[in-house]
Amino acid sequence: MISSDSPTGPEQRIGSERLIARLRSALGEKAVVTDPDVLDSHRNDEATFCAAGVPAVLVRPGSTAEVAEVLRAAGEYGVPVVTQGARTGLSGAANAIDGCILLSTARMNKVLEISAEDQVAVVQPGVVNADLSHAVGEAGLFYPPDPSSWEMSTVGGNIATNAGGLCCVKYGVTGDFVRGLEVVLASGEVVRTGRRTVKGVAGYDLTRLIVGSEGTLGVVTEATLALLPAPEAALTAAATFLSIEDGIAAAAAVMASGLRPSLLEFLDGPTARAIQNYRDMGLPADVGSLLLAQSDRGPRAAEDVAAIAAICTAHGAVEVAEASDAEESAMLLEARRLVHAALEPLGTTLIDDVAVPRSRLVALLHGIAEIGAKYDVLICCPGHVGDGNMHPTVVFDRDDPAAEARALEAFGAVMNLGLALGGTITGEHGIGKLKRQWLEAELGPVGLRLQREIKSVFDPAGLLNPDKVFL
Structure with a gap:
């Protein structure tokens, strides 16, 4: 609950009142919210361990013109702006800072x-x-990006973090489908980037620059997205292995075989056992890893699934299940969809999303196990094995301060391990507040300087999400 008497000086209070009056004049009474309870409920996204400040106001513009009015007003009063979508992010990128304008794109x-x-x-x-x-499905078309939060997350938020999902292994991430954007800059000016055409190389690629920028360069108000023909019916295979090595080797063999699975997911032993304890999926007690694969090639899907099953068997799978229809496919995929629910009863979770080259996955998983032992925390590791993007999840008792401290150290150690293996500290969740201290380790000092300079071109006063991405 936000206190209604947060300490502010007379000048700051008068300035805030004038700003809110200006916003109400531009957007209307209903689109400008100052109720402390509402502001409190919008302070943060789904990330744990990311501080959130006390916003001055929440605005819900309904058009590009209204967004421009908000940013012009913010510039005049020197007030930071934090843009929010559905607040399903996992890096704290949508968290409020003290005295800011929260700009919701919900309308x-x-x-x-x-x-x-x-x-x-x-x-x-x-x-x-x-x-x-x-x-788009009703028009016989397909928009592939499908983050786990797809039933709640918004396109704007997906663009802000260049979100991925289960289908990335075949179709790519959000940025691969963004043709063009309409963006309101910190100045209130509106710029259109990219184009509707498939091809186009006129000037620097500002569209790619905006994608993944986490609200630090501008506010996206419209997106032109590429679509594909609707995929054919899909079938799924699930294979159980006694070791991590066998599961990873099978995944690598599937990717090298010339098959193009539309989904290739991995669960390590601790994750699989947590799921089995949560709901009986028939997994053996000594499960070392679980591999889930899918083909969406319609009449050819059964042939693909059979080929994947044969590869898994050749690489030591102790059990392989092949779906014969959509209902069986959904049942096999249920294990992947139960991950978060299965881990929740075990304690507080701190979710990472490092990505490494597929050739380094075994080293990553062994290193994660060593980190868990060193810091005496449980680390479960599901992930998108087809593109090397794993989600090591530290599980601990948040009521135990010592356990919490060890969990945070383990979280950082996992990111350092990912970098040491030639990977990245974030495959799809973004930097936000959660990972700022590791950004320079990945980019290097020159790369970080260039990114800061780009930020200053778009946002000279530093008002757009100022405490995110960079320390």
């Missing part, structure tokens, strides 16, 4: 156009990923 939730001829959709940032997928 900007229209699918403006779906073109079967151009195979594009034009959408506002507040459109929920699942709603977009259903809408």
Whole structure:
């Protein structure tokens, strides 16, 4: 609960009152919220261990013009702006800072156009990923990016973090489908980046620059997204192994075989056992790893699944299940979808998302086990094995300060391990507040300086999400 008498000086209070009056004049009474309870409920995203400040106001603009008015007002009063979508992020990128304007894109939730001829959709940032997928599906088209939060997360938030998902192994991440953007800059100016066409190399690629920038360069108010023809029916295979090595070797063999699975997911032994304890999935007590693969090639899917099953058997799978229809496929995939629910009863979770080259996955998983032993915490590791993006999840008792301290050290050790193996500290969740202290280790001092200089070009006063990404 935010206190209604937060300490502020007279000048700051008068300035805040004038700012709010200006915002109400531009957006209307209902779009400007100062109720302390509402502000409190919008202070943070889903990340743990990321501080959140006390915002001055929450605004819900309904158009690009209104977003521009908000940013112009913020500039005049020198007030920072934190843009929020559905607040399902896991890095603290949407967390409030003291005295800021929270800019919610929730009202900007229209699918403006779906073109079967151009195979594009034009959408506002507040459109929920699942709603977009259903809408384009009715037109016989497909929008592949599908983060785990797809039924809640918004396209704008997906763009802000360049979100991935289960289908990345075949189709790629959000940025691979963003053709163009409409963006409001800190100055209130509106710029269009990219284009509707498939090809285009006129000037620097500002679209790619905005994607993944976590609200630090501008506010996305419209996106032109590439679509694909709807995929054919999919079938799934699930294989159980006694070791991590066998499961990873099977995944590598699947990727090297020429097959293009539409999904290739991995669960290590601790994760698989947590799922089995949560719900009986018939997994053996000595399970070392579980591999889930899917083909969406319709009549050829059964052939693909059989080939994947044969590869898994050749690499030591003790059990392989092949789905014969959509219902069986959904049952096999249930283990992957139960991960978060299964880990929740074990304690507080701190979710990482390091990515490494596939050739270094075994080293990553062995290193994670060593880190867990060193810091005396449980680390479970599900992930998108097809593209090397794993989600080591530290599980601990938050009521135990010593356990919490060890968990935070283990979290950092996992990121250092990922970098040492030639990987990245974030494959799809972003930097936000959670990972700022490790950014220079990945980018190097020159790379970090260039990124700061780019930020200053877009946002000279440093008002857009100022405490995120960079320390």
